[in-house]
Amino acid sequence: MKPLIGVTSSMEMDQSHYAVTNRNIKAISRVGGIPLMLPYLLEDIDQIANEIDGLYLTGGYDIDPILFGEEPHPKLGTIIPERDQFEFSLIKKLLEMGKPILGVCRGCQILNIVAGGDMYQDIYAQIDRELLQHTQKAPLKHGSHFVNVLKGSLLHQLTGLEKFRINSWHHQANRSVPDTFQISGEASDGVIEAIESKAHPFVLGLQWHPEGMDDEGSLKIYQGFMAACLEYKKKRA
Numbered sequence: 001m002k003p004l005i006g007v008t009s010s011m012e013m014d015q016s017h018y019a020v021t022n023r024n025i026k027a028i029s030r031v032g033g034i035p036l037m038l039p040y041l042l043e044d045i046d047q048i049a050n051e052i053d054g055l056y057l058t059g060g061y062d063i064d065p066i067l068f069g070e071e072p073h074p075k076l077g078t079i080i081p082e083r084d085q086f087e088f089s090l091i092k093k094l095l096e097m098g099k100p101i102l103g104v105c106r107g108c109q110i111l112n113i114v115a116g117g118d119m120y121q122d123i124y125a126q127i128d129r130e131l132l133q134h135t136q137k138a139p140l141k142h143g144s145h146f147v148n149v150l151k152g153s154l155l156h157q158l159t160g161l162e163k164f165r166i167n168s169w170h171h172q173a174n175r176s177v178p179d180t181f182q183i184s185g186e187a188s189d190g191v192i193e194a195i196e197s198k199a200h201p202f203v204l205g206l207q208w209h210p211e212g213m214d215d216e217g218s219l220k221i222y223q224g225f226m227a228a229c230l231e232y233k234k235k236r237a
């Protein structure tokens with residue numbers, strides 16, 4: 001039996017439909033998982049948390065700063081509060097249950113917030129040093145800048161690399177991580193690119209979009225995530 005992977009979904013402001021990109025669906029299905037798009041059904045969150053073998057947090061709109069105790073900065077973009085509330089509660093449950101989590105872009109940010117970390121609402125307005133271009137003007141599959149990887153980290157074990165190229169498509173980023181997490185990847189300008197839990201076998205957040213890349217490292221990350229989900233599924237069977 002293949003692992004069931006909860007995949008978080010986006011929504012437009014008119015709230016007419018849910019959406020997940022096919023890139024994200026394929027990233028999960030090609031490594032052997034069944035992606036299940038998750039609607040924002042707070043009332044069903046316990047059952048959803050129980051049924052899935054792993055959680056994949058996709059990218060999307062900005063995160064409501066109320067979740068990290070701030071007022072909205074002028075540069076804050078669109079937020080979908082229902083999505084934030086649903087994901088916040090679901091991540092909390094999955095962390096308690098010890099189920100594998102992989103978060104990309106926005107997923108990396110909300111994972112950190114739930115764990116007790118902090119984030120920038122806009123890196124260009126709130127970081128007082130020269131930054132790289134983090135919203136690349138190139139196709140998503142292009143690795144536009146490097147990530148430096150913490151030796152011995154989960155990210156290092158998965159990719160076998162201490163430095164590799166990643167795409168970049170964000171204006172927010174994590175500012176600090178809680179004690180239970182570590183920063184496992186950074187850009188050369190100091191922007192946090194990867195975080196992971198020190199207390200779980202597989203809880204990983206990546207600031208970039210590996211689902212949009214076709215390199216070996218991205219594939220290995222998804223393969224590692226699926227192996228962890230399969231392991232969890234076997235243990236609870």
Ligand SMILES: NCCCC(=O)O
Pocket residue numbers: 059060061062063105106109169170171172173
């Ligand atoms: N904050 C949502 C993810 C994308 C971005 O940071 O721009």
